Amino acid sequence: MEKKYVYSFEEGNREMKAILGGKGANLAEMSGLGIRVPPGFTVTTEVCDIYHQNNKNYPSEVKEQISHQLRELENKMGKKLGEANDPLLVSVRSGAAASMPGMMDTILNLGLNDQSVEGLAQKSNNPRFAWDSYRRFIQMFGEVVMEIKGSEFEEILEKVKDTVGVQSDTDLTAGHLEAIVKRYRAKIIELKGRDFPQDPMEQLQLSIDAVFNSWNNYRAIRYREINNIKGLVGTAVNIQAMVFGNLNENSGTGVCFTRNPSTGENKFYGEYLMNAQGEDVVAGIRTPQPISALAEQNKAIYDELVAICDQVEKHYQDMQDMEFTIQGGKLFILQARNGKRTAAATVKIAVDLVKEGVLTKAEALMKVQPEQLDQLLHKQLDLIAKAKAEVIATGLPASPGAAVGQVVFTAAEAYKKTQQGLDVVLVRVETSPEDIDGMHSAKGILTARGGMTSHAAVVARGLGTCCIAGCADIQIDEKGRKFTLKESGLVVKEGDFITLDGGDGQVYLGKLNTQEPELSGDFGTIMNWSDEIRELKIRTNADTPQDAKVARKFGAEGIGLCRTEHMFFEGDRIKAVREMILASDVEGRQKALAKLLPYQKQDFIGLFKTMEGYPVTIRLLDPPLHEFLPITEKDIYDLAREMEVDAGTLKAKISDLHEFNPMLGHRGCRLAITYPEIYDMQVRAIIEAAIEVAKECPTCGRSSQVAPEIMIPLVGNSKEFSILKQRTVEIAKAIIKSSGLDLPYKIGTMIEVPRAAVTADQIAEEAEFFSFGTNDLTQMGCGFSRDDAGKFLKEYVAKGIYDRDPFEVLDQEGVGELIRIAVEKGRKVRSDLKIGICGEHGGEPSSVEFCHGQGFDYVSCSPFRVPIARLAAAQAVIRERKQ
């Protein structure tokens, strides 16, 4: 049988998106439902592929099949393309398998020529309509097919309007329009040396080719790159009979949503205009009427529309966004698709559809994009305020939410002003662990350097604080306490108000209105359903009781990562830390560490109490020691004075600690191999804190559950782990023994060094749990420095070398292979090995799905991503069951 390249709408259905494109499949589906759709046919995406592979040609069968379908269409419509008396007009539209709105070309009113325009005038009894249609067609054809600049036509149009003395196109008469058509055609001949083609078949052929060509125009390619649309062979082309909402007063056009797309309320919603075309609704020249008005104006049509909406919504089991046209009192549906909606509406509609019996819970969960939930958890900018305000700079949307505050340039100033009750936005070139207090205080953080996974971004996401990172548009003068917009030269001084939108990375001058998040009942319902279905536990990365509280509110079932180093920077502690680093022997270090012990113990007591018996995984000290020492000359001198050491000695120490590749340096458990007393202190603090929480209070008699998990970072070799485990066990045993309690605790490790992954069997001999540190595993596995790779990773993603930035979305193929190896080797040796993830990926939906697929016990993510992970984990189960 001959291969089928062209399908009438009756022949397709929604499963055929890959070859018919989204629009074509949809039109076919609706035709199949018996809904009145203007008839037509679709040239498949495969033809587009053949066209581009064969030097812009395709086999004669394609042409024959198009002719055949066209004849069928003519029969259906009782009109013929190009016929003088009552011509068939068609639209030619692109439509790929993925939505690429406005990126490719469209031609309307095809089939008009010098004869048929007259026929249309007569038949419609509306010569102005006919000539305006012809004018529009020639202009569109001229631009799209003949590649003439739109301005050439606009100039002619304007000139005529001037001459005639009218303001609006609508004031032009049929005669004026006829004159314009003549001038258009003269211009085409002047510019292209040939006339606009009168033969409708030629018009059609050229238009189809033009649509195919538009698949590879610059903006379409860029759109696919930006939206990460891959694996498509091309666009389909839809040829459809034209219907006209501007034919007469008994005609009209409109758009409607089956439910309210802002709130999700189950109320028919939309607007329409009589005697108008779609573009008139969009152009805003006339104000459209609310859809409810149609009920009064034409009850029959309204009822028919409502009935169709119900039918289509039920059919697609989702809220629909529909376009319709009324031509001479007859309703046509031009398009129906799942409607875009706010996050709140998404959640409400999903829940309502279950209540209405349309969806199962599992189906409803699949309707919500996990990432959307983020919107519901953060303060948002008021959309109207946002629309009116001027964007002064744009950076990376590093942590969602909105922030309004006065600009400050140092963490100390941020802290001070906040103590005074002021709202501040902290503006830094980049942040460092020393800035932690200021970052905690600020409403928002703006950095000039750093990527989505820079320190500022990671910490801000953890805090749920709005953050824009890597904003290259600004030039910061910290000393001068101001920043300058590179382009405009605008200067923003300390104390000036700015507003950040962490959702899109836009920075505004002044104060914009914000809206508080509302965790509505429907949100809770979605979460509960997720919890019923998911198999992964969801933990959080939290360093403080405050973080932990937020995370528990969001449903965290434990702490998967507590980074103890952050605790080392607070208040006076940093002094003791530095004393420890500068000590010349074990005794000196132990003395300094003894000062830190009570602080650490209090930290852990707070965490254990907040988590009420949920497991708390505490990572022992990880960063290289130089991170705790100052960098600038001035800070070094200040510290030397404070510590009463010679500045030269201090400098020598700093230079001693300097590393060429700190990422691969003396950090993590390597520190503890060299200075075991550091971990000794931390283990003591953990176990003593756990005992204190676990034991009965002498006053009130209450005791609490506690489940500490001690995590040794950066293990690359099983012997590192066994040496440190032995010390840990000895210390813990002694403390527990003297407490008289029975305290269960676990000792495990992060798998973040590739070597650890491939020798996981040896490590699992002793480790009770693995937590994949996928940030570092990505750095070492792919050989990318997170701090530097921003320079080239964008290009890597654009070129398709990686599908997505591997620091944002787990690289399942490469880093994932290391994980697969480690899980297999680890579980072979210890079948009940507890396995989790605590990298940034723990809150990224596709990565959560991967973790589920690998049999992980839990994922851990920042508090604000816990709901996302809960839903993603449920979706992973649902998808798995489907297969």
Added chain:
Amino acid sequence: MEKKYVYSFEEGNREMKAILGGKGANLAEMSGLGIRVPPGFTVTTEVCDIYHQNNKNYPSEVKEQISHQLRELENKMGKKLGEANDPLLVSVRSGAAASMPGMMDTILNLGLNDQSVEGLAQKSNNPRFAWDSYRRFIQMFGEVVMEIKGSEFEEILEKVKDTVGVQSDTDLTAGHLEAIVKRYRAKIIELKGRDFPQDPMEQLQLSIDAVFNSWNNYRAIRYREINNIKGLVGTAVNIQAMVFGNLNENSGTGVCFTRNPSTGENKFYGEYLMNAQGEDVVAGIRTPQPISALAEQNKAIYDELVAICDQVEKHYQDMQDMEFTIQGGKLFILQARNGKRTAAATVKIAVDLVKEGVLTKAEALMKVQPEQLDQLLHKQLDLIAKAKAEVIATGLPASPGAAVGQVVFTAAEAYKKTQQGLDVVLVRVETSPEDIDGMHSAKGILTARGGMTSHAAVVARGLGTCCIAGCADIQIDEKGRKFTLKESGLVVKEGDFITLDGGDGQVYLGKLNTQEPELSGDFGTIMNWSDEIRELKIRTNADTPQDAKVARKFGAEGIGLCRTEHMFFEGDRIKAVREMILASDVEGRQKALAKLLPYQKQDFIGLFKTMEGYPVTIRLLDPPLHEFLPITEKDIYDLAREMEVDAGTLKAKISDLHEFNPMLGHRGCRLAITYPEIYDMQVRAIIEAAIEVAKECPTCGRSSQVAPEIMIPLVGNSKEFSILKQRTVEIAKAIIKSSGLDLPYKIGTMIEVPRAAVTADQIAEEAEFFSFGTNDLTQMGCGFSRDDAGKFLKEYVAKGIYDRDPFEVLDQEGVGELIRIAVEKGRKVRSDLKIGICGEHGGEPSSVEFCHGQGFDYVSCSPFRVPIARLAAAQAVIRERKQ
């Protein structure tokens, strides 16, 4: 049956080293050969283990077995321990499975007490001998068992000598010695509150325990650490009847070698002293006689000794180092072991033993340690000169050989002085690629920082230039053109002569005599035999035709790694490189690259011609671009002036290129993804050069074979490779086509990113060869920065976390696992995938064996390690066949 803890010498053999220790097994073996060895027995190493595991106790069976063996010994000797008339005396000696000379304790003359000393005096008819033996025994026992400082005894001895008025111990009479014994015992009571034990069984018991204790003394532990002795459970203890070379004039003692240990010549060699003990020979009070004198003095004994030597050498199939004692005209052999020898002797003896029919070629090859060959390839310091000269500083022995020259502090100065015909030693804090010319010129290189795999070390080894790295003893003042010895304050100025020994890292002031290497006929024989047996091809890492020539002389069968970046630093080229880096667009970069093209082409022509058809693997540009830009403020200003750019612009570019972790940064193929024009130029240069070499010369009509292999570095993702391969093929195809020749070439990649190893199946779809870059694979796989890890890796090795520094010896367990995965995945997809290694490990014997075991096609190493790799590859085959 009862477990056997104690073996008489008759019961053991040389296979039982693990439980009898080296000495015990050896004495047993000789006993078994019927050689007259003083009889005795051995307490096994297992007892040492039990002793330490059980709080310094062992089961009563052990004591019973010792008593039993002692009775047997007494029967054999016809004497009894502690007997008054004719006492049996024994020695108690340590002896682990690995040689640890002098590290553990020994006790001689055990069995003497107040009664038996008289019996010994009578029986030997030599009271002085008896009392001196008793004195020595008490002193040894006091020090070793009772833990009294030797100085306490020495003081008494000196005081008596003073009182008596004699200079030498030998001038003391029996009476004097008896008085000393009394004082010794009084001192013991004074210090320890108890007397020296008179009961010989107690003496024996305590001495055995003391030997066990010495297994864990500080120096023994350190020795094992330093010499990487692992996996041993403890030391054995040998109890052996004493024989005395100082009994009378018909007694004597000596050491001999079955061949000359310096030259390897097959000539009996040694020295002896009559009426003397072993320590007298060592002490140097009397001058020993050459062994040949014994033939005249006592022909029968001499002949017996020669016969035994022959027998033992044949038995062990190796040159022996033996100790003997003549007691009252009767010859006893105390020890025989494979003799230490120079590298030259090793080679000669191995070859001679084959000629003599003692060894097969394969056996002979196993007698040579590959590392030893290094000595034969480099200039060496004259040993006598070395012994006399003062070491002023010590660093890491980074590249072997010797260098004598005037100190210079910059590469430029090194180059200049060398052009003037002077010999220089380049002294730097550390070297960078910019120093390459100076490093080429210098006779030797001394750096204050950096490890065994620092830039200086790697480059120097490549050049075969002597280098001492990481010499922390010196403080360099580059501006002041001097360095200072930190300890002594000694100042060495530019122009002063120093001498380096790259073999042991020692630095000498002044000029020391050196000896040129001689690649003797025996060396060549060993190499030929290796080549007959080995299966791996041996290639070299070479960047210049000079390197390549050296390597070919040493037997290299191709270039496994040509680092093109080194070529970028020479002369004017660096200017064009910088112009390329500073260019703001593709055109600018292409213009600059066009200047480099002819240079690169010439580089490759030179290499191809030198290698005469052997494969030449050329790695495209690898380092990050910032390595080509200056660092210091001054250099930046100079360059800005030279390049006629604004210093600010230049600084901004440098700051733009700065990376936090350059190891994981924008380098390798990532550069080419961003700036494909760089590799385009290099590919063009390679292919054009190959064509030029391959084509017939119009004048002479000759053409040469050429086999280029283009290697793309730092691939982590198969898509990087396929993108770059496609460009490479397009360029190559065009050039080859227009040449009209048929030029075969290969395109492959380095496997040095862990991700590449675990996705090797995908990469092998397109790559024709893999070359494991084990330096970087170790860095990323283990998460160690080569530049920084020196700080903690020593401790890692000391603690047994890694057996050896993984940058020196391939970490087979971890990095090796990545390699195994990659080889398996790669070969699964492409069974004829060519696999090699080009990291530093390619010339390290155990790593070469690993590569052979994994089915590699070749290893590639620096030119001076080619002979080592040839032998190691042969040994790998021999060991494999044995199994």
